[in-house]
Amino acid sequence: VQLVESGGGLVQAGGSLRLSxxxxxxxxxxxxxxxxxxxxxxxxxxxxxxxxxxxxxRGNTYYSSSVEGRFTIGNDAAKNTMYLQMNRLxxxxxxxxxxxxxxxxxxxxxxxFYHMDHWxxxxxxxxxx
Numbered sequence: 093v094q095l096v097e098s099g100g101g102l103v104q105a106g107g108s109l110r111l112s113x114x115x116x117x118x119x120x121x122x123x124x125x126x127x128x129x130x131x132x133x134x135x136x137x138x139x140x141x142x143x144x145x146x147x148x149x150r151g152n153t154y155y156s157s158s159v160e161g162r163f164t165i166g167n168d169a170a171k172n173t174m175y176l177q178m179n180r181l182x183x184x185x186x187x188x189x190x191x192x193x194x195x196x197x198x199x200x201x202x203x204x205f206y207h208m209d210h211w212x213x214x215x216x217x218x219x220x221x
């Protein structure tokens with residue numbers, strides 16, 4: 093499994109960015125997908141997922157309270173690519189962002205996101221005030 097993020101950069105507060113994650117090495121549509129981030133000096137946090145592996149919650153999307161209403165997770169199975177559209181960015185969104193996939197994840201519960209098997213290297217997002 094390989095995951096390669098792109099799309100990070102420097103943006104002013106209130107702006108938008110779209111992160112992409114090109115994937116390979118697995119059946120794209122059968123894996124659960126999540127985005128995590130880690131800000132300087134803080135623990136890594138899960139921010140968004142889309143469920144695919146289990147029929148019970150296939151298609152469900154999940155967002156942490158910190159990004160709900162501003163970020164949107166998406167994917168393009170034809171391109172084996174997952175996305176994170178980020179709007180109304182604030183300096184608190186400054187972090188390294190990681191795409192992750194798992195063949196059978198545990199769905200998030202509130203702001204609790206669980207282990208994911210495979211991770212990209214991350215892409216830096218910096219939001220200036």
